[in-house]
Amino acid sequence: xxxxxxLIGYNFHPELTxxxxxxxxxxxxxxxxxxxxSVITSYPYYPHWKIQHPxxxxxxxxxxxxxxxxxxxxxxxxxxxxxxxxxxxxxKRILSDFSFLATAICKVIQLISHSKFDFVxxxxxxxxxxxxxxxxxxFRKSEFLYHIQDMQIEAAxxxxxxxxxxxxxxxxxxxxxxxxxxxxxxxxxLTMTQKIQSKAxxxxxxxxxxxxxxxxxxIKNRAVLKEKFGFNSFDKIILYSGAIGEKQGLxxxxxxxxxxxxxxxxxxxxxxxxxxxxxxxxIANSLNLSNVVFFPLQPFDKFNEFLNIADVHLxxxxxxxxxxxxxxxxxxxxxxxxxxxxxxxxxxxxxxxxTQFNMGLVVEPENQEALNNAIIQAIANDKQILMNNAxxxxxxxxxxDSVMQKFKRDINL
Numbered sequence: 341x342x343x344x345x346x347l348i349g350y351n352f353h354p355e356l357t358x359x360x361x362x363x364x365x366x367x368x369x370x371x372x373x374x375x376x377x378s379v380i381t382s383y384p385y386y387p388h389w390k391i392q393h394p395x396x397x398x399x400x401x402x403x404x405x406x407x408x409x410x411x412x413x414x415x416x417x418x419x420x421x422x423x424x425x426x427x428x429x430x431x432k433r434i435l436s437d438f439s440f441l442a443t444a445i446c447k448v449i450q451l452i453s454h455s456k457f458d459f460v461x462x463x464x465x466x467x468x469x470x471x472x473x474x475x476x477x478x479f480r481k482s483e484f485l486y487h488i489q490d491m492q493i494e495a496a497x498x499x500x501x502x503x504x505x506x507x508x509x510x511x512x513x514x515x516x517x518x519x520x521x522x523x524x525x526x527x528x529x530l531t532m533t534q535k536i537q538s539k540a541x542x543x544x545x546x547x548x549x550x551x552x553x554x555x556x557x558x559i560k561n562r563a564v565l566k567e568k569f570g571f572n573s574f575d576k577i578i579l580y581s582g583a584i585g586e587k588q589g590l591x592x593x594x595x596x597x598x599x600x601x602x603x604x605x606x607x608x609x610x611x612x613x614x615x616x617x618x619x620x621x622x623i624a625n626s627l628n629l630s631n632v633v634f635f636p637l638q639p640f641d642k643f644n645e646f647l648n649i650a651d652v653h654l655x656x657x658x659x660x661x662x663x664x665x666x667x668x669x670x671x672x673x674x675x676x677x678x679x680x681x682x683x684x685x686x687x688x689x690x691x692x693x694x695t696q697f698n699m700g701l702v703v704e705p706e707n708q709e710a711l712n713n714a715i716i717q718a719i720a721n722d723k724q725i726l727m728n729n730a731x732x733x734x735x736x737x738x739x740x741d742s743v744m745q746k747f748k749r750d751i752n753l
Contacts, residue, residue, distance in 0.1 A: 342412065343753065344376040344456065346482070348448070348472050349463030350422060350440045352381035356640055357612070358583060358668055359489045360386055362549050363463055369744050371413035378457070379415070380447050380472075382422040382440055387583040387637065388613045389428055395419070402447065418451075420444050428615050430501035437466035448472050452479045459753060461485040465492040467511070470518030477521070485751060486522040487547060488536060499586070499658070515539070524751050531689040545750045550740040551671035558677035558731055559648040566649045575605050576719045579650035581638075582669040584614030589658040589683075589706060594623055596712050597632045604631070606719070611635035611646070647676045652718045655682040655690075659705035671738055674699065677731035679723045681714055683707075699729035 345367070353364025363379075371377045383395040383403075391399040398419075405417040423439035425432035451457075452475075460482045462473035470486050477484040493511050496502045502511075519525060519540035526547035527533045533544035559565060563573035571577065580593055590610065597608040608631055610620060617634070624632045638646045647653070653673045670690075673680045680700035684690035694700040701718060703710040747753070 342374050342376050343458045344378070345370055345753070346378045346380070346451070346455075346457040346460045346476065347463065348380045348444065348460065348469055350382040350437075350444075350466070350469075351386055351463070352379055352384070352417070354392075355384045355386050356637065356643075358386055359463060359465075360384065362489070362668065365550070365552075365740060366744070367415060369740060371407070371409050371415040372411050374409075374411040374413045376413060377415045378451070378455070379417045380444050380451075381417060381419060383419050385422075385424045389424060389426055389615055391424060402443075418447050420447055430496065433501070437468065440466070441468060441472070444469070444472055445475070448476055452476060456480055457482050459483045459485060459751075461487060464488045465490050467492045467515050467518070470522065471514075474518065474521045477523075483523045483751070484521065485524045485526065486518060488525070488527040488532065491532060491535065494535075512539075526747075526750075529689040530692075531687075545747070547747050547750075548738070548743060549668050549671050550743040551675040551734055551738045553675050553735050553739055556644050556647070556672050556675035556734075558727075559645065562648050565645050569646065569649055571607060571649070572605070575607050576651045577607050577609060577649055578652045578654060578715060578719075579609045579611065579647075580654040580656065581609075581611040581635075581647065582667070584610065584612050584617040584620065586616050588616075588656050590616065590620060590656060591623065592656055592683075592706070592708060592711055593654065594620065594627065594629060594632060595708050596715055597624075597629045598627055599712050600715070601629060601631050606631060608632045609635055609650070611638065613637050643672075644676065647672060647678060650678060652715060653678040653680050655680055656711075657683055657705060659685060671734070674730040674738065675734040677727045679718055679727050680730065681711075681718055683711065697729055697733050699726055699733055701726070 347363060347367055349363050351360030351363060355361060367377045367379055383399045384392045400421050403419040407415045420443040423436050425436055460473045460476045462470050473484045476482060493515060497508050502508055524545060525540055526545040527536055528548050533546050537544045566573055566575055584590060593608055600606050655667050655670055682690055682694060682700055682702050683705040684702050685705060691702050694702050701714050703714045
């Protein structure tokens with residue numbers, strides 16, 4: 341009998357970036373391999389912070405989608421309404437999280453009455469969704485897996501999104517309760533698993549993010565691609581592509597662009613969507629930065645070509661967040677054989693990974709001078725060895741098949 345898996349999390353397919361991308365690919369992989377899968381999620385909104393077409397008219401109520409696969413697997417998606425703030429602040433994000441918790445619990449209770457799953461997997465953030473997994477496990481005796489993509493409470497504390505010590509301590513108590521009730525806990529990097537293990541007092545499984553190396557790959561004639569996207573073939577392109585929020589510290593890109601604004605062939609591209617994008621627009625206009633170009637999130641069928649126009653890929657985070665979040669954008673950068681320029685602390689997973697495999701450049705977070713110098717170093721010297729190493733690492737360690745097969749063995753799925 342095929343195993344039945346329930347996933348709970350508000351980010352899911354068809355979101356193209358971030359957690360929704362990985363949750364979606366995980367469940368589609370399982371369904372393609374014969375599993376009977378169900379998902380309790382919301383309507384796609386990330387990274388735009390706006391419910392996306394064609395779901396806009398349905399966003400205020402529940403919706404069920406079903407797919408059947410040649411493998412015999414099935415995928416049922418239960419979409420729940422959720423408050424999505426156009427300009428998310430700390431308080432508004434909390435309200436958004438709890439709105440999904442309120443609507444999702446209704447669906448969980450409904451499934452408890454008629455559906456028996458072997459595994460229930462809850463994806464954090466938001467961390468409190470683990471309570472939904474506990475609820476289902478209590479009544480249906482399922483295995484409860486708690487997968488942590490982002491250490492949300494620590495990030496909220498370090499970035500001052502939540503300033504009340506009492507509230508932070510209360511949230512940690514809820515998290516500890518979830519840890520105690522989980523049969524398995526997983527996270528995406530070694531450092532994150534070590535941090536979680538120190539709090540949970542149990543073994544944490546490493547379940548890294550992956551990339552499809554058949555979809556994302558190097559393209560040799562990048563000069564032609566640059567012209568296709570409106571640039572000169574000789575332009576040197578510094579690209580940031582991903583979510584545009586405050587935790588990345590993306591104003592550093594504008595400061596670099598201001599330093600090098602007289603180098604006409606040096607172009608800084610900021611691609612994506614997010615609550616901080618409008619503010620970056622305003623700053624760039626006030627500084628008359630004609631060398632900064634803003635792109636919307638690129639369609640999936642053009643994304644590989646778009647990534648290949650970059651001479652340097654920026655992976656930027658603030659110092660307070662550099663060891664709390666493993667950027668999902670890094671996997672696709674490595675797959676296309678891109679030259680990654682990363683801001684990361686020397687004690688972080690990012691620093692260890694990049695330096696161990698010699699597949700990119702790493703500078704100290706929030707050190708503007710170091711970032712400026714690294715950009716010039718990156719475009720001035722041949723970095724083909726680093727780029728080749730990046731592609732090799734992606735092929736050897738980041739394929740979805742190898743990651744998912746190992747994960748299945750780790751949790752006996």
